[in-house]
Amino acid sequence: xxxxxxxxxxxxxxxxxxxxxxxxxxxxxxxxxxxxxxxxxxxxxxxxxxxxxxxxxxxxxxxxxxxxxxxxxxxxxxxxxxxxxxxxxxxxxxxxxxxxxxxxxxxxxxxxxxxxxxxxxxxxxxxxxxxxxxxxxxxxxxxxxxxxxxxxxxxxxxxxxxxxxxxxxxxxxxxxxxxxxxxxxxxxxxxxxxxxxxxxxxxxxxxxxxxxxxxxxxxxxxxxxxxxxxxxxxxxxxxxxxxxxxxxxxxxxxxxxxxxxxxxxxxxxxxxxxxxxxxxxxxxxxxxxxxxxxxxxxxxxxxxxxxxxxxxxxxxxxxxxxxxxxxxxxxxxxxxxxxxxxxxxxxxxxxxxxxxxxxxxxxxxxxxxxxxxxxxxxxxxxxxxxxxxxxxxxxxxxxxxxxxxxxxxxxxxxxxxxxxxxxxxxxxxxxxxxxxxxxxxxxxxxxxxxxxxxxxxxxxxxxxxxxxxxxxxxxxxxxxxxxxxxxxxxxxxxxxxxxxxxxxxxxxxxxxxxxxxxxxxxxxxxxxxxxxxxxxxxxxxxxxxxxxxxxxxxxxxxxxxxxxxxxxxxxxxxxxxxxxxxxxxxxxxxxxxxxxxxxxxxxxxxxxxxxxxxxxxxxxxxxxxxxxxxxxxxxxxxxxxxxxxxxxxxxxxxxxxxxxxxxxxxxxxxxxxxxxxxxxxxxxxxxxxxxxxxxxxxxxxxxxxxxxxxxxxxxx
Numbered sequence: 047x048x049x050x051x052x053x054x055x056x057x058x059x060x061x062x063x064x065x066x067x068x069x070x071x072x073x074x075x076x077x078x079x080x081x082x083x084x085x086x087x088x089x090x091x092x093x094x095x096x097x098x099x100x101x102x103x104x105x106x107x108x109x110x111x112x113x114x115x116x117x118x119x120x121x122x123x124x125x126x127x128x129x130x131x132x133x134x135x136x137x138x139x140x141x142x143x144x145x146x147x148x149x150x151x152x153x154x155x156x157x158x159x160x161x162x163x164x165x166x167x168x169x170x171x172x173x174x175x176x177x178x179x180x181x182x183x184x185x186x187x188x189x190x191x192x193x194x195x196x197x198x199x200x201x202x203x204x205x206x207x208x209x210x211x212x213x214x215x216x217x218x219x220x221x222x223x224x225x226x227x228x229x230x231x232x233x234x235x236x237x238x239x240x241x242x243x244x245x246x247x248x249x250x251x252x253x254x255x256x257x258x259x260x261x262x263x264x265x266x267x268x269x270x271x272x273x274x275x276x277x278x279x280x281x282x283x284x285x286x287x288x289x290x291x292x293x294x295x296x297x298x299x300x301x302x303x304x305x306x307x308x309x310x311x312x313x314x315x316x317x318x319x320x321x322x323x324x325x326x327x328x329x330x331x332x333x334x335x336x337x338x339x340x341x342x343x344x345x346x347x348x349x350x351x352x353x354x355x356x357x358x359x360x361x362x363x364x365x366x367x368x369x370x371x372x373x374x375x376x377x378x379x380x381x382x383x384x385x386x387x388x389x390x391x392x393x394x395x396x397x398x399x400x401x402x403x404x405x406x407x408x409x410x411x412x413x414x415x416x417x418x419x420x421x422x423x424x425x426x427x428x429x430x431x432x433x434x435x436x437x438x439x440x441x442x443x444x445x446x447x448x449x450x451x452x453x454x455x456x457x458x459x460x461x462x463x464x465x466x467x468x469x470x471x472x473x474x475x476x477x478x479x480x481x482x483x484x485x486x487x488x489x490x491x492x493x494x495x496x497x498x499x500x501x502x503x504x505x506x507x508x509x510x511x512x513x514x515x516x517x518x519x520x521x522x523x524x525x526x527x528x529x530x531x532x533x534x535x536x537x538x539x540x541x542x543x544x545x546x547x548x549x550x551x552x553x554x555x556x557x558x559x560x561x562x563x564x565x566x567x568x569x570x571x572x573x574x575x576x577x578x579x580x581x582x583x584x585x586x587x588x589x590x591x592x593x594x595x596x597x598x599x600x601x602x603x604x605x606x607x608x609x610x611x612x613x614x615x616x617x618x619x620x621x622x623x624x625x626x627x628x629x630x631x632x633x634x635x636x637x638x639x640x641x642x643x644x645x646x647x648x649x650x651x652x653x654x655x656x657x658x659x660x661x662x663x664x665x666x667x668x669x670x671x672x673x674x675x676x677x678x679x680x681x682x683x684x685x686x687x688x689x690x691x692x693x694x695x696x697x698x699x700x701x702x703x704x705x706x707x708x709x710x711x712x713x714x715x716x717x718x719x720x721x722x723x724x725x726x727x728x729x730x731x732x733x734x735x736x737x738x739x740x741x742x743x744x745x746x747x748x749x750x751x752x753x754x755x756x757x758x759x760x761x762x
Contacts, residue, residue, distance in 0.1 A: 217251025270300025
C-alpha cells in the first residue's frame, strides 16, 4: 500500500473512531446502564486548577506540601481553560522550563533548570519511562507533573533538569460524556471526545478518548494532520485487587519548521518573520510519526498497612522524515548576510524504537523502636531497541530567506535499516521515610542502577558500548511545624547518558561515559488558607561539561569530550490557587545563574550556559465576573530575560514580554452543559526568539505571532 493510501486509511480510521465515540455519547443506556438516575449537578466554588497531590516526587501519590522536591502540576481543568493542545502550550507557564530545539512538526523538546532533557529517559507515563521523540498526546492525560531537579533516585537515568510525568485518565465513577470542538487562526480544526463510566456492577470501568485535528500552523506551509485514540479499563477484581489496562495510538503528519542561524555567523537574523518557512522545497514532505502505548498495572492491598504493585508499558514509535534542511552558507557557520543559506536534502525513513519499561513495588508502614517507618522497596527495568538506516544528508543547492529558490532533491535514499542501538537498564531501590518526631521526617533512599548500552554502525559492526553499575543516593529532611506548611533540605545524585561525538569531531561517533551530577536544595511549601499553595526553593546543581576542544595544534578537528564543570544555582518561587472567591492565580518565577568552569578554554571559562535566561517569570490570573453568571476572564504575562546564544557569549538574544488574554462562558444550550472558550495569545503580536539552542549547529526559533483560539465543550 502506498504512503498516501496508508495516510488516508489512518485519517479515515481517526475520524471513524471519533464518529463512533460521539455516537456512543448518545447511547449511554445500551453501553452501560439500562436506566440512569437523574443527576443534579450543583456548582461549588473550588479551584479545580490546583493540584494538592502528585506522584512524580516518589513512587505513589503524596501531598505536594509534604514532598521534599520542587514540583509543578498542570491539571486537566487548567489545560482546558488555556486551550492547551500540546505540552509546549502548558510548560511555558512554568518559569523553570524552556524550549530546547522545539521545532514545529517535530518532537517537543525542553530544558528544566537550564539542562536539556533527554528524549530517551526524561519522560514518563504513569511513572514508567517512554521516549519523547513524538509529541505526547494530551487527550487521555489527567495531568502533567514536572519534577524539577535531579531525579536519579526516582527515575534512574535522566538529565539533571528533572522529569516530566504524564498521568493517564482513568474510568470515572459516574457517566462522563464530553465533546470538544475548536478552531484557531489559519484554519486549524479540532474535535475530541471523552467518555467514561462504569458497567452494571461497578467492578468494570472504562475511559475512551479520541481526537482528530487538521493542523494549520502560524508558520505558512507547516500544515498537517493528527489522529488519536485511546482506551482505558479498570477491573476491581476484589476489594483488595485492582487491574488496570490502557492503550493509545497516535498518527501525526506535519511539515517541520527549521530554525534560523546567525547572519555571517555573528549577527542575529534581521527583518525576518515568525511565519517564515525554510522547509519549503516542493520535494519536502511531512514528518510522519506513528506511536502507541500499551500499559498494564496490578495493585493488591495485602492488609491495612501494606500494598504491592506491578506495572509495565510497551511503547512503539515509527518515523519517516523528509526535510529540506537549512544549514550554513558556504564556509560560513551560519547564513550569509543577504539571507542565503545552503539546503540539504535530509531523509531518514523507517526509523523505529520499541522500549519496554517495568516496575514492581512493595510499600508499607510499620513501627520499630518508637519510630514510624514508611518503606518502599522496588525493582525497575527498561529495555530499548532503536532501528534506523544510513540517512541521507546531501547538499543540493542554495536558497534565500527573503527570496526562496527551488533546488533539486538528492537521488539517494535511506539504506541499511538495522538495529543501531540496544540498551538495557535495571534498578533496585529502597526508600524509608522515618518519622523522628510528629513534625520531623527523614527521607533515606538509594537506587542501584545497571546499564548496558551498545551502539552499532550496522547490524554486524559494534561501534561503542558500556556496561556499568552506579549507586544513586537521596537524602532529605522535612520539618512541618504545622500540617499546612513544611521546610525541607535535600541532597541527591543523578546520572545521564554520555553524549555521542557529533559529525566534525576528531572522535566522531564515540560514546562518552555516563555523566554523574549532584544537587543540593532547600525549600519551603505552605497551604495558605484552603485553596492557595505557595512554594520557594533554592538549589545548586553540578555536572561535567561535554564540549568540543582542539587538543593539539596538529588536530584538524576538535575532540568531543567531558571537560570542566557546569554549575547552575537558582531560586524558584511559585503560587497556585484561589486568592479570593472570584480570583485564581498561578505565578512562577525562576532566577538562575548557569555558568561553565574549569574548561581549560579562556573563551568559555565563566561564561553563561546557552539558552538559559537569568530571570524568567509567568503570571496567570482568572477572574469570575459577578455581573455575568458563568463568565470568567483571564490574562497571562510571560517574561524572559536575555539568553546567551554562542558558548563564548559573544552573541546574546534579547528578552521578551508576551501577554495572552482569554475568556470562558459556562451556560446551558438545549439542556446541555456548555463551555465556550476564546483565547488570544501574544496579544500585541510581538516578535521574539523563544528558543536559541546550540543543537545541530545552532538555531534560533521565533515565538508564535498573534494567535486566536476558540472552542466549545459540551458535557452531556
